[in-house]
Structures are given as structure tokens and as C-alpha cells.
Amino acid sequence: MNIRIVDRVLDRLWGFRCILCGGPGRGQDLCAACARDLPWLDSACVGCGLPRLAKAVGNRCPGCLATPPPFAVCLVALRYEYPVDRLITALKYRQQLTYARVLGELLADFAARKMCAIGITPPDVIVPVPLNRRRVADRGFNQAAEIGRFVAAALNVKQDARACERVRDTPPQTGLTAEQRRRNLRGAFAVRPSLKGRRVALLDDVITTGTTVHAITAALRRAGAMEVQVWSVARSLL
Ligand SMILES: [Zn+2]
Ligand SMILES: [Zn+2]
Structure with a gap:
């Protein structure tokens, strides 16, 4: 049968169009070609999520081998650049919750x-x-929890969106030095005892400097979490 007719029929049944090119999604919000063309971080270091040099051996960068991060792994799917930045921004500021599904499924895969x-x-x-x-009050939702x-x-x-909470609102981290960022987050997070002995995946939408996930990992470990993995949709490489 003519493939275009099949596409049209499936489209009508499923009602999915690719959110990037508008083409048939075949049951997905993102078509296979657009998904393939995303800025994947497939060969990044699994310790810090940063791209490794071409010559690197193994799956961790020299920095992570010398000073292992507090988390077991840091799995970051994509670079925070076009079109990933647009999808995340649209989710955060225009409440395009369909994008949470797209980003969540990409990260899960x-x-x-x-x-x-x-x-x-x-x-x-x-x-x-x-x-x-x-x-959260302004936006009505936490994009990391939606993803x-x-x-x-x-x-x-299972996701437990209440296991870790901010107990102190902190000023934005932008423009601060590494030491100021660390100090800014001290005592900002409280973790419930329910995570004792559990393997936790700490999930974020974008990692920038990593200070936040370092601080929360420390809080999770203090509360007795057996292991912390960091999972993020994207990593900003600026
Ligand atoms: Zn597409
Ligand atoms: Zn590394």
C-alpha cells in the first residue's frame, strides 16, 4: 500500500504530529528523523555528564577519575541547545505540558x-x-516533576515528588562564584526518611554548573539514601 496513505490513516487514528517538523508522528509526539537529529550526548562522561575528549579511554573523564563525584553516575541525554532549549523553555514558561511527555520519554530511553x-x-x-x-506558586508546577x-x-x-523539598528559598545562582553558589544552597533542602536505604535517581531538566545536584546528593546521602544517580534531560555547556 502507498506509504503516504498509511501515514494519513495512522495520523487520523492517532492524531499525533511531530512537534518539531509537523510531519506524521506515527504514534509519537516526535518523528524518528527529528529524534535522531537531536544533539545527543551519547559519548559524555558518565561521572559528570560533560562531553569527553576524543582521546578519552573508558566512560569517565580524567577529572571524574581523579575526584569521583558524590553521585554514582550522571546520565545526561542532550546538549542544552536548539531545539532542546526551545522545548524546555516552552514547557517552563508557556506551560506546554505535551513537551514534558516528549522530554520524559527521550530521557527514559x-x-x-x-x-x-x-x-x-x-x-x-x-x-x-x-x-x-x-x-512553583508562580508557575503552578515543577517542570522536573512533570518530566x-x-x-x-x-x-x-515510582516517582516521589515530595521526598525532597526546598525548605529555604534561595536567590538565583546566576552570576555567583562556585563558592557563593555552594553557600547559597547550604541547608536549602530537606529529605524525608522514606528514602533510607533506597537507590535514588535525582531528576533535573537542565544541569548548568552542577552545584544544585551536588547539594541535593549530599542531602540525600545524609538522609540515608543508599545510592544517588543524577538523570537530566539536558546539560548546558556554557
Ligand atoms: Zn519531525
Ligand atoms: Zn566526568
């Missing part, structure tokens, strides 16, 4: 592939990075 490739045990629970309470819902559903892992 990536994390499943990586965990299998490097031989790590899947987490027991997904914990989204909490937002400042004032920002996390779809990651959790795709991988059949």
Missing part, C-alpha cells in the same frame, strides 16, 4: 540504554529536583 551499557542497577525511586516554593512523571511511567519506577 536514554537512561535505560545507558544503565544497560554500563551495567548499573535501575533506581527504586525517582526524585525530581525541587523548585523554590515561590516559583519525571513520564520517565517513571516509561521505566515502571
